[in-house]
Amino acid sequence: MQNHPVFTDNDPQTEYSTLNLGPTHPATHGVFQNVLQMDGERIVNGVSTIGYIHRAFEKIAEHRPFYQITPLTDRLNYCSSPINNMGWHMTVEKLLGITTPKRVDYMRIIIMELARITDHIICNSILGVDTGALTGFTYMMQYRESVYEIYEEICGSRLTTNIGRIGGFERNFNKIAFDKIRKFLKDFNYGLKEFESLFNRNRIFVDRTRGVAAVTAETALNYSWTGPILRAAGVDYDVRAMEPYSSYEEFDFEVPVGDNGDVYARFLVRNEEMWQSMRLIEQALDKIEKESPEIFHADVPEFYLPPKQEVYNNMEALIYHFKIVMGEVDTPNAEVYHAVEGANGELGFYLVNDGGRSPYRLHFRRPSFINYQMYAPMSQGMLLSDAIINMSSLNVIAGELDA
Amino acid sequence: MGKIANEVLVEKLAGRFGDQVMPLNQDFGLLAVETTKELITDVLAYLKQDEELKFIFLTDITAIHYPELEKSIGVIYHLHSLTTNTRICVKVFLTADNVHIPTATNLWEGANWMERETYDFFGVVFDGHPDLRRILNVDDMTVFPMRKEFPLEDPNRIDKKDYFFGR
Numbered sequence: 001m002q003n004h005p006v007f008t009d010n011d012p013q014t015e016y017s018t019l020n021l022g023p024t025h026p027a028t029h030g031v032f033q034n035v036l037q038m039d040g041e042r043i044v045n046g047v048s049t050i051g052y053i054h055r056a057f058e059k060i061a062e063h064r065p066f067y068q069i070t071p072l073t074d075r076l077n078y079c080s081s082p083i084n085n086m087g088w089h090m091t092v093e094k095l096l097g098i099t100t101p102k103r104v105d106y107m108r109i110i111i112m113e114l115a116r117i118t119d120h121i122i123c124n125s126i127l128g129v130d131t132g133a134l135t136g137f138t139y140m141m142q143y144r145e146s147v148y149e150i151y152e153e154i155c156g157s158r159l160t161t162n163i164g165r166i167g168g169f170e171r172n173f174n175k176i177a178f179d180k181i182r183k184f185l186k187d188f189n190y191g192l193k194e195f196e197s198l199f200n201r202n203r204i205f206v207d208r209t210r211g212v213a214a215v216t217a218e219t220a221l222n223y224s225w226t227g228p229i230l231r232a233a234g235v236d237y238d239v240r241a242m243e244p245y246s247s248y249e250e251f252d253f254e255v256p257v258g259d260n261g262d263v264y265a266r267f268l269v270r271n272e273e274m275w276q277s278m279r280l281i282e283q284a285l286d287k288i289e290k291e292s293p294e295i296f297h298a299d300v301p302e303f304y305l306p307p308k309q310e311v312y313n314n315m316e317a318l319i320y321h322f323k324i325v326m327g328e329v330d331t332p333n334a335e336v337y338h339a340v341e342g343a344n345g346e347l348g349f350y351l352v353n354d355g356g357r358s359p360y361r362l363h364f365r366r367p368s369f370i371n372y373q374m375y376a377p378m379s380q381g382m383l384l385s386d387a388i389i390n391m392s393s394l395n396v397i398a399g400e401l402d403a
Numbered sequence: 404m405g406k407i408a409n410e411v412l413v414e415k416l417a418g419r420f421g422d423q424v425m426p427l428n429q430d431f432g433l434l435a436v437e438t439t440k441e442l443i444t445d446v447l448a449y450l451k452q453d454e455e456l457k458f459i460f461l462t463d464i465t466a467i468h469y470p471e472l473e474k475s476i477g478v479i480y481h482l483h484s485l486t487t488n489t490r491i492c493v494k495v496f497l498t499a500d501n502v503h504i505p506t507a508t509n510l511w512e513g514a515n516w517m518e519r520e521t522y523d524f525f526g527v528v529f530d531g532h533p534d535l536r537r538i539l540n541v542d543d544m545t546v547f548p549m550r551k552e553f554p555l556e557d558p559n560r561i562d563k564k565d566y567f568f569g570r
Contacts, residue, residue, distance in 0.1 A: 051539035051540060051541075054540065056555075058524075058549065059549060059555055060555060063554075063556060095431075219512075221459060222512045223512050224460065224461050224511060224514075224517075225513075237460075328568050334428075334430040334431070335435070336431050336433075337431075337481060337492070339462075348462065348463060350463065350479070350481070357565065360467075361467045363465040369520075370513060370517070373516040403539075
């Protein structure tokens, strides 16, 4: 790359040094670089460079039928890939005018909230690691593993799940999956309590995080922040509450809001969100019991991929399968913006469709991309060790940042 | 406060800007309006600062390319009023030989990277932007890859052409 920022306006009376934080440094949690101008351990100035794993998501999406975009969405925020999946499919459903059955909505809520929990587990436990506390991290990984086992039970894969379909899911939740979800709720209820007691009043952790990188609500809004970091600054904006999708309006949950927008507040907001997610999953489990157990997708054969067994044995299914895979289905000439509450904030899909095989234009509003741009300006005047913790608390996922 | 109806929005914008802000469509309830690059800063400032509208939140800036149109590049702003929970989409279309448009960074700091990304992919030049460089692609790239003249696949490949499917 050329035009790397070189700080040339150094005051000759002061000796500043230039430090490359990243692109591959354990503390950056991904492949992105910050060129920092340092006065001893204090950051005087900084410039962020991103784009190291840019994979042209939007360009590729313009050349693929709707279904073949699903595996791309998995690879955006890979810590909570089901939310990306569901967000994409809900956008397409909005465009096509598909209404999903209630049971599908509840199943989606379970999966999306589990994904939010895994994402927050990683963020908060790594925040602990960056302050020097490895125990919380190793301890919490077992719960992430439990969630991955639930994914595995439902769709066969763990990280890049490919779990959603237009109109619902590829497979129904079986009994083992439900058992695993219930067991997870029971175990994690205990685990999260322990995690909180390990950190919330831990003197070292609180001293390292309280008052660090505090952001006012006004600044956060000015920088278009969303998600837990915005709520930690005191703004109760949550897409689930404000523009409910997937039947969130039927659920009883709270939107946790912080006070002073510092790293500690972000940590607390994420923890509280995990409690709320568990509450949502419990309600969804109760609601599912009242629905017919066979339903796991909407009845839209022209858009829902038929099961493979039927494709082999049923002519109609074969035709639909062919038409869907080749993008040979009629779609409206319209544009749609759909947002879901991702683990890091508002995850928006802006889809312009012209009735062709693929979207005419697909733009992805990536919360990590928008949240991260404030990192360098807000690091000015900060100690390097605080800047590291600040980066963890923003929970920037490189796959989503670069898209 | 409840959502502002699209008719009210159109009326308010028409009252302030006349026919310089034209409604385009209301697909799925989201009002899209078109304006000119001369007025875009005023329109965004009005939407943000008006006491009733309060579109204080800049959700997104992006662009779209229609090579067959005279004004082929569209810059698209998504705004959100968090007090009334209303969204609006503002579009400005530019000709390919003059892709200059004023920056929105003096209204929202968050517009900075969104505009850099739009420049990187579509070549839209945001006048007054403090640091208009490529953001995701390499700096020595000479083209703007999201424009339609840069196909992703082998241009000689014909098996996926729309006309084979009756379109």
